[in-house]
Amino acid sequence: MKATIKDIAHESGFSIATVSRVLNNANASYSSKTAKKIKKAAQKLGYHKNNIAASLVKQTSTTIAVIINSVKTNFSFEILNGIQKEADKNHYSVIILYAGNRSDDLTKQAIETAIDRAVSGILLVAIQLNQENINLLNESRTPYLYVSTHPNNPTKKFVSSDNHLITETAVDYLVNEGHKKIGLVGIDHHTTGKERLAGYKTKMSINKLPIDKEFIQYGDYSYESGQKIMKEIAPLIKDGHLTAVIAASDMIGAGLIKGAKKEKVSIPNDLSIVSIDGTYICEITSPELTSITQDFTQIGILSVQSLLKTKDSKFVPIKLIKRESILHI
Structure with missing residues (x-):
């Protein structure tokens, strides 16, 4: 070897x-x-x-490493498509490295592999770095960029949607549809979840709406998590204490719909749902999910452009797409 x-x-x-x-x-x-x-x-x-390392000395390395977190939802496929599309356009190859489910050790292994291969740059998809891994990247002097997440350090580059704006937009839409008892379900305790929670609380406060502690349910963005959450909130729905929720991912939204059938909750008659992401999942559920849609393909494309051409950090615009999961009251 x-x-x-x-x-x-x-x-x-x-x-x-x-x-x-x-x-x-x-x-x-x-x-x-x-x-x-x-x-x-x-x-x-x-x-x-090796040849890749030699090419780096000549500043001609044409390989990008993508380090990806094991998220339990489906948005990353579109990001990878965008990355590959733009890399091909610029005659770069792409290697994909697995970082586990928020595993600092696996993330470190992936970074070490990328450094060992002397890649041109590293794209960190849905990853938050601990200080040890930040130091490792900085010492290597390998360019890197956060993708679909916003780093804690404002000086570090990123391409992402604005998570505050996502939940602010969702709350405004539900309020305009007559809802006052609005929940946020399926978020995690990491940066993305915290940002979405902050946006939700801001708009609920501006609209002078109550935030019951039971209105906020944590999860892992998965289909299974959505089903479990529906079981928890079903009593609130049946008592009329909760009329609408913002689902933290399309998988959470799909899980809510599945769980609703078991709990004899009607969507949207008993509960309206706005889903975050807007992937194809929204169109194969019954009813179809209204969504705050992120342009993941564009996020992937812009992340490569930003990495190769040293462009500034960027929030990619979001879009509200109305489907069948909202009841106007």
């Missing part, structure tokens, strides 16, 4: 990022002693720089 940069890092005791800089002769703040030790380890292990 060929020796890798990771093997050399283990042998020499230096970080992968430092090893990568030394072997690629990058101008950086490492000592001649460090360089000598790393090169000695590389020679011992029989390491030979």
Whole structure:
């Protein structure tokens, strides 16, 4: 088996990022002693720089790494389509690396693999980085960009929808349809969920509407989670305490509809649903789901453009698409 940069890092005791800089002769703040030790380890292990790494030295690397979180909904397919489409247009290849379900260890492994392959840049799809992985990326000097999520650090680049605006738009629409008892269901406790919760609370407050603690239900964006949530909120619906909800994903919305049949809740007569995402799932449910639709393909396209052409961060516009899951009251 060929020796890798990771093997050399283990042998020499230096970080992968430092090893990568030394072997690629990058101008950086490492000592001649460090360089000598790393090169000695590389020679011992029989390491030979691959073509991708060599091309990076010449600034001609044409590979983009996409590191993707294991989300339990279906939006990522459209993002990947957009990434591949734009990469092909620019004659770049794409490798996809798996980061598990918010696993810092698997994310680190994926980053290390991307650095080892000396890619041109890294796209982080639906991923939040811990400080160790941020440091790893920064030390490697590999360009990276957050996709479909907004980083905690405002100086880092991203391409995403505006999660505050998504729930603000949904609340406004439901209020215009006569609803006052509105819930937000299926969000997580991470950045995306927090931003959507903030937008929801802002608009509920502006409209002077009550926010019952039971109106906010947490989940993992999955179909199964939607079914479980419906079981929890069914008593509120039947008592008339809750007339509409914003579903955190199309899968949550579909799960709510499935669960509603078991709980003998009529959609939209008893409960109106606005779903976040707007993928094909909205059109195959019965009733079809009204949605706050994100342009995931465009997010993918713009993420590649931003990475390769160093464009600024961008929020991609959203759109309300009315279907059958809303009752005007």
